[in-house]
Amino acid sequence: MSNPAPASTHPEATWWRQAAVYQIYPRSFADSDNDGMGDLPGITARMDYLSALGIDAIWLSPFYPSALADGGYDVDDYRNVDPRLGSLDDFDAMVAAAHESGIKIIVDIVPNHSSNLHPWFQAALAAAPGSPERARYHFLDGLGEEGELPPSDWPSHFGGGAWTRVKEAAGPNAGQLGQWYLHLFAAEQPDFNWDNPEVREDFHTTLRFWADRGVDGFRVDVAHALDKDMSLPLRSKPALEILVDDGSDPLFDRDAVHEIFAGWRSVLNEYDPPKAAVAEAWVPFTDRRLKYARPTELGQAFNFDLLQAHFDGTEFRTIAEKCLSEAEASGASSTWVFSNHDVVRHASRYALPDDSTLETLEAWLLSDGVTPATDLARGLRRARAATLFMLGLPGSAYLYQGEELGLFEVADLPAAALQDPTWFRTQHKIKGRDGCRVPLPWSATELNFGFGGTPWLPQPSWFALQAADVQDGTIGSTLEMYRDALALRRKLQTEESLEWLSGESGPLVHYRRPNGWEVLTNFANKPAPLPSGVDVAKVVLSSGDPADATTTIPAETTLWIAP
Known part of the structure; x- marks a missing residue:
């Protein structure tokens, strides 16, 4: 494994340990050119709002060129900006404005898979089986007499199988159906082969590219999935959510992934202060999750324990004790999160019946979005209480855009508006994550609630009640509570105990x-x-x-x- 540089003595080397980080989903934050899609200049224009909120950093969800098969997590080019969201100059201006306001920038890196439009994957499709171009991804022959069956039973996270067969463009079988490629998510998101040195070095180049542009840290998407056991015959794994605790799972949390991130840490430590990083690693075994957070690797890993907890005092205290103890043992600081771009907003989760389960949430996101019954007043009351409980804890707090307005999930989006791949890959059974991604309401009276052009997801009429301008300066509003809490929090965050x-x-x-x-x-x-x-x-x-x-x-x- 790579050896990290000695610990930095830079005064900002540990800024991330107790930071309040605000996640921006760029398409849904603010639209500066009235095309209905949020963009980087829109973020820059709202920097005063973010500064007044009192955050320490912005986590920017993917803004790279993308066909949006998965909301930007299908990346065509890792070192550019989607022209619908702006340009590299706009990115530089946003970073400069943030830094002038004392706000750090964390960008999302998506290393498990690229887009199917990425030049490497297009080259792989054009090349023959066994070629160097295909070796950057996972291409295998199918099973059955004529290779007509996928190489394994592995499912996709978004529904359906994790393999797609291609029509060969080169070689002796040109024009015929041939090999299959792996995609743990949508078919438009082929998985990289991280055993390939080209893949590893290219991501090192990407990290340096954004670090050189002033980025302060990286959020690593699906960090636990990079290494895979592709030895033949492939082992069965019919259920993705079931993991083992010894690193022997064929797809997730394999021991070799830590060598990858040790290499990343060496790159991040080329800078002073070192660049921060946080792993999205959905690993149920805390001793294994904490490996991603070691100082020799990414330095921090999300814990989603509170996000998954019921609103229960014993449960919250037990989780807080456990996570703080684990963070101390790993040398990291704990992370706390209730909402993000992948889950139902917590004000709505807490509005569901107390015995709600994952199945309840999925049922709620089905056809009409009105069952089971919800108590929205209670949901918001609980969300506010939970947030203040969390913001007082040692560690870093990750906030999701709109939660400071007390926004609820938009659970009744019309079918014609839905864009999440889960909706399509489950044959219109589960609506997916669009309900937490609806563009923000800035003004109760302006067209499109001040967002900009006609939003890419429709906004509900009740947004007028929770718009930012309605809450601004209103004593007791959720926005003012967040502002007060984040200002006071800086006095709380001294020793991490x-x-x-x-x-x-x-x-x-x-x-x-x-x-x-x-x-x-x-x-x-x-x-x-x-x-x-x-x-x-x-x-x-x-x-x-x-x-x-x-x-x-x-x-x-x-x-x-x-x-």
């Missing part, structure tokens, strides 16, 4: 940070007596109405208490 003041279980969870700040959350659906010693005069922030906290803490509410 806390002291629990409540018992190990129960609906009331209470902790204190080293500088004396306290966070108190009532997860119950009824008020609870304030713990002894809590001075209501020192409550500086509440997820509910602070006037309601006198001798009790209201139901589903978080308080921040100054020392």
Whole structure:
């Protein structure tokens, strides 16, 4: 494995450890040229809003040239900007504006697969089986008498099989159906072969390209899937979500992936301060997930534990204790997240019945988006309480655009508007992720709620109630709560530790940070007596109405208490 450079002494070397990072899905943030698609100049134009919000960094979802078969995660060119979103000059201007505002930039890197329009894949299609061009991807002969069956039973994440057969353009079988290529996601997203040195070196070049343009860090998509066991015969894996804990899975979390990221760390450490990185590694075994977060690799890995948890005090405390302990053991800092571009917004998840499961969410995203019943007021109340609980914790907080407005999932998008590949690959059974990607409402009264041109996904009329200009300056609004919390959070984030003041279980969870700040959350659906010693005069922030906290803490509410 590559040896990382010595630890940097640069004063900003560890900026990421307790940063508040705001994810922007570029097509849905702000549209500067009125074509209905958000763009990089739109982000630059809203930099004052982001600065006033109080974030430390922007995580920019893919903005590269793409046919949008998977919302930009099908990349045609890793070192350019989609012309619909701007240019490299626009990217440089956005980075400069962010840095002037004290905001770092993290960009999404998609290393598991390219687009089928990437020049390498187009060259692979034009070449013969066994060629160097095909060796950059996973091309195999099929099974059956004439190769008519896919090489394995591996499924795609978006539904259907993970293999697509090609018509040969060269070689003795030109013009006939021939080999199959692997795509763990959509057919338009062929998987790279990371055993190929060309692939490894090309991504090192991509990391340097963006780092040289001033990028401060990288979010690594599907980090746990790069290495695959392609030895024949391929092993069966009919269920992608079931992993083993010893690194022997044929597709995910294999030990060899860590050699890849050690190489990345060597590249990232060429800069001072070193560039940050965070792995998206959906690995259920924490001791294995933390390998991605080692200082010798990416340095940080998402934990999605709170995102997957019910709104329950015992569950939240157990997760926080576990994740903080694991982060300390790995040398990383913990990460906290409730929403992103891939999941139902947490204000809507918390509005579902308490016994909701993944199947409940999928049912909710089916035909009409109205079953099961939701309690949106309760969902938002819980989302606000959960957010303040999370923002008080040591570690970095990842926020998703629109959650600061208290936005709900747009679950009733018309079928004709849907673009997520899940909708098509499940034969219109599951709507997928479009409901959390609807363009933001900036103004309650402007056309298209101030987003720009006619949005690429339709906005619901209720967006007027949660538009940014309605909440701006409104005491008690979700936007102002986020602003207050992020401003106060900078005072909280000193030492990466806390002291629990409540018992190990129960609906009331209470902790204190080293500088004396306290966070108190009532997860119950009824008020609870304030713990002894809590001075209501020192409550500086509440997820509910602070006037309601006198001798009790209201139901589903978080308080921040100054020392």
